Amino acid sequence: MYGAGIFYEDAANEVIDASYPKAAEESKEEIVSTPEIKVTQIEKGKAFIYEATVALKPEVTLGEYKGVEVKKAEAVVTDEDVENELTAARKKNGRLIDVEDGAIEDGDNTIIDFTGYIDDKTFDGGAGTDYPLVIGSHSFIEGFEDQLIGKKKGETCDVNVTFPAEYHADELAGKPAKFVVTIKEVKRNELPELNDEFASEASEFDTLDELKADIRKAAAQDAEGRQATEARDAFIAKLQEGLEIPVPKGVKAEMVEQQLKGVTADPANATKEQKAEAEETVEKELRDQMVLDVLAEKLDVKVSQADVFNFLASIAQQYGMDPNNFIQAIIKNGQLGSAVQEVGRSKGLLAGMRAVTFKSEGETLDLSAFLGEAAEDEEAESVEAASAAAAVADELASEE
Numbered sequence: 503m504y505g506a507g508i509f510y511e512d513a514a515n516e517v518i519d520a521s522y523p524k525a526a527e528e529s530k531e532e533i534v535s536t537p538e539i540k541v542t543q544i545e546k547g548k549a550f551i552y553e554a555t556v557a558l559k560p561e562v563t564l565g566e567y568k569g570v571e572v573k574k575a576e577a578v579v580t581d582e583d584v585e586n587e588l589t590a591a592r593k594k595n596g597r598l599i600d601v602e603d604g605a606i607e608d609g610d611n612t613i614i615d616f617t618g619y620i621d622d623k624t625f626d627g628g629a630g631t632d633y634p635l636v637i638g639s640h641s642f643i644e645g646f647e648d649q650l651i652g653k654k655k656g657e658t659c660d661v662n663v664t665f666p667a668e669y670h671a672d673e674l675a676g677k678p679a680k681f682v683v684t685i686k687e688v689k690r691n692e693l694p695e696l697n698d699e700f701a702s703e704a705s706e707f708d709t710l711d712e713l714k715a716d717i718r719k720a721a722a723q724d725a726e727g728r729q730a731t732e733a734r735d736a737f738i739a740k741l742q743e744g745l746e747i748p749v750p751k752g753v754k755a756e757m758v759e760q761q762l763k764g765v766t767a768d769p770a771n772a773t774k775e776q777k778a779e780a781e782e783t784v785e786k787e788l789r790d791q792m793v794l795d796v797l798a799e800k801l802d803v804k805v806s807q808a809d810v811f812n813f814l815a816s817i818a819q820q821y822g823m824d825p826n827n828f829i830q831a832i833i834k835n836g837q838l839g840s841a842v843q844e845v846g847r848s849k850g851l852l853a854g855m856r857a858v859t860f861k862s863e864g865e866t867l868d869l870s871a872f873l874g875e876a877a878e879d880e881e882a883e884s885v886e887a888a889s890a891a892a893a894v895a896d897e898l899a900s901e902e
Contacts, residue, residue: 510544517550525554532559536756559750564741564796577725579718587717592693595704601688605652608638612650613687616661619680627671628679632686643679650683658684668773670766730872733860734851738790741797741854747789757784791847798850805846810838813845 518539526533537554544550598611606612612635618628637647643663653659661681669675694700701713761780762769772780811829818828832838852873860867 514541514544514550514552518552522554526556531556536752538752556752559792559795564745564793564800577722577729579721579725583721584714584717587721588696588714589693591704592696592700593691595700596691596693598689599692601690602655604688604690605654606637606650606685606688607690608651609691610637611635611689611691612637612685614650615684615686616681619682620674620677625674625679628681646681650685653685655685655688658682668775670771726871729867730869733867733869734855736860737851737855737858738793740858741793742789745793747792749785749788754781754784754788757787791843794847794851795843797854798846801850801853803846803850803853805842805849809845809849810841814841 522537522539526537533556537556540553540555542551542553601610614633614635615631616629616633618625620628635641635647635650637650640647643665645663646661649659649661659682661683662678663681664678665671665674665676667676694703696710698709701707701710705713705716707713707716758777758780759769761784762772762776765776765780766772811825814829814832815825818825821828832841855869856873860869
């Protein structure tokens, strides 16, 4: 029933699984990819020989960065920012009222029936009954919702659109279509009046002035946080200035595929735009990682067991999982090394940023709230280690 080949294959896999990790460790190389295995000799009575091709971490040499001034805009909160937050709060606390005779406006909630036609023929997925559609949500094909503005409840109208050239259904991509739409219901969000009564009902404050002051304070904190993020990005860009940083092709291909799985069921069917965006994201991520690895090494950053376990415990807490079980799962899945690496990058990043002067319009920015010792735990929750830990959390959650 089975030829000798199947037994050779099983035996080869066992030998490779047992020997490769040791060989990789003994090589003392910094391997950053899974191995591509090629069996060169597998015969009875002869030594088993295979080749493992891997990608190595490129060498990166940092320039001088200490004391370098990185200019970033000052965090400013405007009256418009406050008004926008108040408008959002009013919308959240508004009530939907029926629009019996008025014309549809942007933002209205509608219930529609629709049937689509291409070349006067219906097509799969082109019809719906009692479909809830918020005008301006862009949940339909471009131009569909705009053509309903001005129409009224009870009307039936034609909506003419063209499917995008990169539409997920190949048989519809780039084709013009007509939808016959019946508007069955129109509701509009009636916003509450902006006064002390609204403030007391929508918040913990008694007056509108108190609510505005709190919104301004929160907006200022958000702006400072964004400024710190911009400073971080500018610092990493400064580290990479003038450097040629080669990206390992094998690692890039693996990460791009993982990125695309987040936007489409089959990465092979991803659009050119999706592939280009994924490649750009992955290349930046890899370059940032390599530069931060070198920075951490240059600063002689030490990562303790407590650093890593605190990081993993914080991720477990976000997912409502037992920290001990989560950490054991990370170890079992071979992802502890990723966590160690990422915590090291984050600690090195913070230490490096503390050595840099950040200025805005000639004034030195105070980023101590974001670069202090307490910031390390917060900053560590990022990029690869966080995504790796989150993936395990999702996997464990699905098994429960």
